[in-house]
Amino acid sequence: MSAAPRRIPRAPLVLGLAGLLPFLWGALTAHFGSFGTEAFLGERLIGLAALISYGTVILCFMSGILWGFSMQLTGAVATRGYLLSVLPALWAFFCVGGEASLLALMAGFAALLALDFWFVRTGAAPVWWMSLRVLLTSVVLACLLLGLLI
Template structure:
C-alpha cells in the first residue's frame, strides 16, 4: 500500500470494518451475542455484510462513473455503461438467501476489480488506485467467503 495518499488509504481501510466485523461475528458466537445485545441484530454476521456490501458495490458504481468523465468519445460511452454494472448487479443478484447473496457479492466485487483494472489501463484512475483496490478487494472477498462457508 506504498504510495497511496493517506486519506484514501485510511478511509478505504475504515470501510473494511463492517466486512471484518461481520466475519468475526460469524466465527465467534460470543462476539455475535454481544453484537446483537449492544448493536442490534442487523449489525452482525450476514446482515451487516450483505447490506453494507450492497451499499459499497453500488457506491463503487458512482466512483467508476466519476472516472468515466475523464474519457472521450466512444471510450466514454463504454465507461459510462460499464460504470453502472456493479449497481445493477447488486439490484438483480443479492435477493434470496444469505449464501447466494454472499456468493453474488463476491462475484460482484471480483467483477468490480476487473473494471478497476480496465479503467486503470485506460488511464482514467490515479496511479495508486489499483494498489488500493487489490488489497481492499482481497479482504472483502475473504470476509464475505466466511459468511458463505459458515
C-alpha cells in the same frame, strides 16, 4: 509537470482500510456471535446480514466512483465507461438477495477488479488505484468467504 504518484496516498488508504471494518465485523460476528451488541445494533448489522447489507452498499458506492472516473473520459470511451460504471450497482440490485447473496457479492467484487483495471488502463483512474483495490478486495473476498463457511 510532475509524474503521477504510484504509492497509494494516505487519505484513500486510511479511509479504504477503515471501510473494511464492517466487513471484518460481519465476518467476526458471523463466526463468534454478536458479543451482546444486537440490543443496540440490531440484527441487520451483525453477522451474515452485515456482510450482505454492507457489501451491497459498497458495490453501489463503487459504481459511483467508476461513474466519476468516466467523467475523465471523452467520446466513445466515455460512453463505455458510463455503461461499465453502472454494472456493480445493477449486479447488487438484481443478484444480491436470498441464499446466494454472499456468492453474488463475491462475484461482484471479483468482477469489479476487472472494471477497475479497465479504468486505470484508460487513464481515468490514478495509477495507484489497482494497488488499493487489490488490497481492499482481497480482504472483502476473505470476509465474504468466511461468511460462506459458517
